[in-house]
């Protein structure tokens with residue numbers, strides 16, 4: 001099929017770049033932000049793709065009326081409004097864009113947490129009404145606390161990354177195995193409930209996570225804790241949360257999502273009556289609320305749209321032209337050399353060149369072009385070290401790289417001599433090769449993907 005013959009229906013408004021770039025790529029695009037679900041169902045047979053946020057549910061009935069549909073693109077992360085299993089039976093590809101709003105969600109979660117800890121919402125209100133209460137608004141510090149993340153996918157990982165600068169222990173619990181990383185240690189739910197001072201939810205809304213945070217779940221925590229929910233409102237039983245706020249088992253809650261939201265997330269209530277539990281939240285100074293905007297930033301508006309464009313293009317054209325060949329070396333990771341007396345040498349460099357040395361040498365900290373923290377290590381090694389072997393040389397270089405495992409495989413294919421197996425530590429993955437003249441090179445993939 002040529003792109004012009006691929007007809008895409010857009011039923012929610014998005015950043016204009018989405019439509020513009022799909023037009024430029026040659027797809028035929030139609031907008032219909034107003035028609036009812038029934039009206040859309042009446043014409044969906046003409047389309048190969050649909051781009052939606054959350055206007056209505058894409059259920060079996062809808063899919064049965066869409067015999068030509070090849071993809072559903074959701075300009076967001078959660079897919080609970082789509083019958084994904086049924087779509088799969090019809091070979092319809094699902095495209096979502098969590099890459100587009102995960103940073104926003106992480107920053108929002110952190111913002112809520114710090115606001116709760118420092119009572120910012122409360123203190124602000126008091127000053128505006130003429131009260132200057134210092135003791136009443138004494139805050140808490142994240143330093144030394146344990147943060148438990150449930151759901152360690154795009155959002156959970158992004159939040160954990162933001163916590164790196166705090167001296168907090170970060171734990172994660174997920175139904176998938178081996179998802180923990182350098183930013184969060186994966187533990188059982190029981191361990192998380194034993195240790196956490198803060199719980200942040202980053203799970204999808206599924207039959208298993210519906211009402212997950214209920215009275216029994218809350219009471220299984222060993223300590224009183226703070227709750228952040230940016231996942232879905234129905235993952236928490238609000239009435240049980242309120243009881244826990246009253247008893248002090250939950251110390252405070254930051255809620256971006258509410259049990260009472262409608263599927264489209266655009267409105268809160270259809271009924272006029274405010275539920276009692278919600279009324280409590282409205283009046284509680286231990287609660288911060290936001291209207292489902294954790295992933296709703298100016299930047300995410302653009303990134304979500306761009307992610308969808310890239311994934312649609314990828315679906316039809318394979319690799320998009322913008323996807324560049326994987327970078328190999330991204331910077332100098334370190335310079336290591338042999339020394340007769342490493343300590344004396346380190347002291348010499350400290351005295352004469354001002355290097356801020358420690359037992360390992362000196363760590364130079366810098367920021368890459370995205371403003372992210374990076375480091376380069378300078379280290380003298382004892383002259384009898386075998387860390388540089390099989391090279392007999394006096395030095396070893398260390399380069400920062402991307403996707404080390406793939407790179408090592410490619411280097412092997414290219415006939416480069418790889419020494420040993422890749423090793424993983426908290427601060428990254430390491431591999432070793434020899435260059436043409438037998439110099440040993442250490443390749444370092446720092447653990448945090450965005451540091452690269």
Ligand SMILES: NC(=O)c1ccc[n+]([C@@H]2O[C@H](COP(=O)([O-])OP(=O)(O)OC[C@H]3O[C@@H](n4cnc5c(N)ncnc54)[C@H](O)[C@@H]3O)[C@@H](O)[C@H]2O)c1
Pocket residue numbers: 076077078079098101105150151152153154155156173174175176179202203204205206208209230231232256257292293294295296
């Ligand atoms: N508030 C917002 O603006 C906003 C924005 C984006 C996403 N979200 C919500 O965040 C959710 C997560 O998004 P994501 O992109 O990180 O999804 P994801 O699929 O990348 O990660 C979710 C993780 O939760 C795990 N999980 C599923 N069921 C679980 C359970 N019962 N117990 C423990 N772990 C479980 C999965 O294995 C997965 O690792 C979305 O589904 C959406 O509901 C909200």
Ligand SMILES: O=C(O)[C@H](O)COP(=O)(O)O
Pocket residue numbers: 053054075076077078079101264265292295
């Ligand atoms: O799942 C998501 O990405 C967020 O909850 C945002 O959804 P929305 O774009 O439909 O508001």
